[in-house]
Amino acid sequence: MKHWLSLAVLLLGVGFGAQPAMSQPTLKNLVIEQGSDIVSLDPQLEIDTATGRVTQNIYDSLFRVGPDGNPVPHLAVSYRLVDPLTWEINLRHGVKFHDGEDFNAEAVKFSIERSRDQSIKPRPRLAAYYTTFADVEVVDPYTVRIKTKEPDPIVIRRLTGLFGVMLPPKYIKKYGNDILKTKPVGTGPYKFVRWDKDESLVLQANDQYWGRKSGIERVTFKPVSEITTRIADLKLGRADIISDVPPDQIKSLRETANVSVKVMMSSRNIHIVFNPLNGGPLADRRVRVALTHAVDVDGLIKNILGGHGRRIATLFIPETAGFDPTVKPLSYDPALAKKMLAEAGYPKGFEVGFDVPSGRYVKIDEIAEAIAGQLAAVGVTAKIHRYEWGGFVKRWAARKFSGLAILGAGDEMFDADQLLTSRLITNANYGGFYSNPKLDKLILAGRKTTDVAARMKIYSDIQHIIQEDAPILPLYQQPNIYGIRSDRIQWKPTIDEKIDLDQITVVGH
Structure with missing residues (x-):
């Protein structure tokens, strides 16, 4: 076997x-x-x-x-x-x-x-x-x-x-x-030294560490939500590594003395979660599919991410064990989106809240604004509510988020089971807003199937169900862009x- x-x-x-x-x-x-x-x-x-x-x-x-x-x-x-x-x-x-x-x-x-x-x-x-x-x-x-x-x-x-x-x-x-x-x-x-919440966290080198020692005595992590501040700190030498550099800043940083930029794809996918628990439009599959057709993901990647990003069809990225490349993203088709909304009983659209973890992901605020604009074009008013990450997580854990929420899911196991467990199985670890008995059965079957071909077939079937039922609106695989003090x-x-x-x-x- x-x-x-x-x-x-x-x-x-x-x-x-x-x-x-x-x-x-x-x-x-x-x-x-x-x-x-x-x-x-x-x-x-x-x-x-x-x-x-x-x-x-x-x-x-x-x-x-x-x-x-x-x-x-x-x-x-x-x-x-x-x-x-x-x-x-x-x-x-x-x-x-x-x-x-x-x-x-x-x-x-x-x-x-x-x-x-x-x-x-x-x-x-x-x-x-x-x-x-x-x-x-x-x-x-x-x-x-x-x-x-x-x-x-x-x-x-x-x-x-x-x-x-x-x-x-x-x-x-x-x-x-x-x-x-x-x-x-x-x-x-x-070793841990101290944590001043929302200010800094300090670590001290473990002199007794069994593995490689970098020669760095202390490390200070700082939460800086404003990317302009992070970039300025890097250029001025106040920071040594900054995360989530916007693509439009790559050229400027590379032209800065003693600064380098590292770009690669991450294990994280960015998507929108639908909350159908309170009923209303989002409880209707046709509405969720319509909203997927209303968002120009390729345009977001090109115009906001500077081409740094990879469109996804479901939750899975190509590096995920179980990824099926034959499942393609739904087309960008505003006319079809309007038609489906009308068929679902919303010819004039509707209003919905849109929660955004401000500054958490690369260009996420600009991405959210653009998506809200695209939804408005088909008659859906998405009212953006911004939260710092800690507040966003608390609302998420309490299941108090609005009808839409933009979120990232990292695939640290590089296996389909992690993403499905954290997002889409009934009472999911980082979700719980969706339940589909047929999907649950397949997820549990994939979890215990050791034959490669049989497991791939299960996850292919799951990806087709995700696309058809649209529990999420898939967007893109996020790029990892870091600025580093190369001196x-x-x-x-x-x-x-x-x-x-x-x-x-x-x-x-």
């Missing part, structure tokens, strides 16, 4: 990079500016990008996302499929948490079980991704076995990046489950949008 991506093969690894030479240059403080502040320091409660860029450096995971999106051993050193329901993982020796506690198999068992603990409030964001897990068995201090309820071809992907972060059991048992929200302890390359550091961005501080190289002065 074929196994998905040959995950049953024993994989050996030694992690990323090697220890730098003793003469490596050092940097006292690295400043990173991003568009929003973090939400929580507990890595199992929030996994949004702004938060993950911080927590992924405090905590280590069993596996890291490799350059091609596939898992690479990190705190794990190897794994094997013992039988269809049992995965054995061998762990790295000699690793300690920041408080001195040993990392071992007990820590792995504790971390996975905590992520599934329904008694923790708020509910861990990771819980929905571990529903196939039955038990975690400690074989010896550095070997664990994960037993699943049914075959699960992506167990290793479920333990990669932010999904596989390891926590200190003794520390949490001593101080309580809430301690990580304000005083995080991990095994990562940097201080060298760094290559990764598709998962994270910033692994131990992979940055300090440039000599």
Whole structure:
């Protein structure tokens, strides 16, 4: 029997990079500016990008996302499929948490079980991704076995990046489950120093880190929603890395001395979520499809993103395992949109709220304004409500958002199951605004199917259902555009949008 991506093969690894030479240059403080502040320091409660860029450096995971999106051993050193329901993982020796506690198999068992603990409030964001897990068995201090309820071809992907972060059991048992929200302890390359909400967050290098050391003593993350401020800070040397650079600023930055720009596609898709829970127009499939025809996505990419972006047909990007290239985006056709709205009983259109996480994604405010204009052209008045990211997340969690909300979904597992679990299954982790029993059945079937061809067929069927029923309005795959102070550091961005501080190289002065 074929196994998905040959995950049953024993994989050996030694992690990323090697220890730098003793003469490596050092940097006292690295400043990173991003568009929003973090939400929580507990890595199992929030996994949004702004938060993950911080927590992924405090905590280590069993596996890291490799350059091609596939898992690479990190705190794990190897794994094997013992039988269809049992995965054995061998762990790295000699690793300690920041408080001195040993990392071992007990820590792995504790971390996975905590992520599934329904008694923790708020509910861990990771819980929905571990529903196939039955038990975690400690074989010896550095070997664990994960037993699943049914075959699960992506167990290793479920333990990669932010999904596989390891926590200190003794520390949490001593101080309580809430301690990580304000005083995080991990095994990562940097230790937590302080967090002044909406101002800055400071990390200090972990001198006892088992892996590569970058030579950067301190790192300061700053939430700066105004992109003009981020760009000015980079040019003036007040920031070393800035995220979400607008495409129209690339040329200016590249012409600035000691500044470089890195551009690549991210694992994130941008889409609009429909909220049909209160009934009204959005509860009608015809209306949702009509609105999809009303938005000129290619025009948004060309005119606002400067051509940096890739149109998507559903939730999936080409790098997602399960992506079907034969499912094409719906056409931009305002005339058809008007016709469908009239057939649905809205010949004069209607008014709807449109929630936007201001500054959270590349050019998102301009994108939202343009979409509102395109919807107005077919008679739909979209009233924009802007929120800073933290406020947006709170409204989202409370299911209090307006009829439309523009949002990004990162595919950190690079597998269809993550996106479907987080957005479209009934009571989805980051949704819960849509329910389709037929879709649910297929999602659960795909989760346990190990045959590659059969799994691809399931996800192809799912993509056709998504397009036909239109629970979301797909837009584009977001570009990753960073500005970097090339006179201080060298760094290559990764598709998962994270910033692994131990992979940055300090440039000599």
